[in-house]
Amino acid sequence: MKNTLIVPQKLPRHVAIIMDGNGRWAKAHRLGRIAGHRAGVKSIRMVVKTAREVGVKFLTLFAFSTENKKRPKREVEALFALLKQFLIKERKELIKNNVRLKVIGDIEWFPESVQKEIKKTVDATERGSAGVHIAGVHGLTLILALNYGGRQDIVQACQRITKDIQRLEITPSEIDEKAFASYLYTKDLPDPDLLIRTSNEYRISNFLLWQLSYAEIWITPVLWPDFSKSVFLEALISYQNRKRRFGMVKNA
Ligand code: IPE
Ligand code: IPE
Ligand code: MG
Numbered sequence: 001m002k003n004t005l006i007v008p009q010k011l012p013r014h015v016a017i018i019m020d021g022n023g024r025w026a027k028a029h030r031l032g033r034i035a036g037h038r039a040g041v042k043s044i045r046m047v048v049k050t051a052r053e054v055g056v057k058f059l060t061l062f063a064f065s066t067e068n069k070k071r072p073k074r075e076v077e078a079l080f081a082l083l084k085q086f087l088i089k090e091r092k093e094l095i096k097n098n099v100r101l102k103v104i105g106d107i108e109w110f111p112e113s114v115q116k117e118i119k120k121t122v123d124a125t126e127r128g129s130a131g132v133h134i135a136g137v138h139g140l141t142l143i144l145a146l147n148y149g150g151r152q153d154i155v156q157a158c159q160r161i162t163k164d165i166q167r168l169e170i171t172p173s174e175i176d177e178k179a180f181a182s183y184l185y186t187k188d189l190p191d192p193d194l195l196i197r198t199s200n201e202y203r204i205s206n207f208l209l210w211q212l213s214y215a216e217i218w219i220t221p222v223l224w225p226d227f228s229k230s231v232f233l234e235a236l237i238s239y240q241n242r243k244r245r246f247g248m249v250k251n252a
Pocket of ligand 3: 022
């Protein structure tokens with residue numbers, strides 16, 4: 001029988017979301033694209049709060065892809081400004097709720113002032129509400145994918161592995177899947193169990209290519225600014241009713 005309620009033991013440990021459809025939402029409301037991004041921030045707050053409340057441990061949000069850099073300068077700058085605002089506004093709330101912020105992607109490319117706010121929030125949330133570094137105090141780890149590309153992630157891992165081989169810190173035969181994964185931006189994070197994409201697009205768009213190998217995929221026509229708590233719960237419940245086989249035969 002299919003469950004229609006959240007079962008805590010069956011929750012995905014790691015949920016990854018491709019937040020898409022801000023531009024189309026804005027167009028439908030006769031607004032500019034930037035207003036769509038602004039409206040999308042509200043959905044970010046909702047997913048963070050809901051993930052925390054139901055007990056999801058890791059939430060990765062695709063906020064800016066390596067390809068998004070090719071968008072008009074005005075739009076890119078507006079996204080920087082929204083990110084900065086989000087970090088400043090939410091910092092206290094994240095700390096209070098024991099949410100740890102992590103970033104994956106190449107943020108060196110971001111303006112200094114945005115990098116500063118990112119580092120400040122990552123550092124402050126690492127310490128948690130007690131203000132000291134204690135392992136395991138965090139309920140939720142929120143991972144923002146910023147200037148992130150799945151291919152770029154794999155390339156940067158290869159570059160660093162090659163350097164470590166040159167320095168004789170690792171030998172080629174020691175490179176197995178586990179060792180390779182430890183060079184990716186997502187080192188120390190479990191692979192996503194559930195991938196959500198909004199706005200009815202059926203593609204990965206260069207998100208976590210390596211890490212999504214066995215993720216369950218859930219796609220909704222809902223545009224990101226309209227993504228509500230009930231739609232999020234629907235995705236989690238759908239996941240709980242899936243049968244994951246990882247290439248094996250059940251009860252063999
Ligand atoms: C997603 O919305 C937000 C980002 C990629 C930053 P889009 O801006 O891609 O919205 P659509 O796809 O044009 O509707
Ligand atoms: C993916 O959405 C990137 C983010 C959500 C940040 P895009 O809107 O950039 O992807 P495409 O262009 O539809 O594939
Ligand atoms: Mg899009």
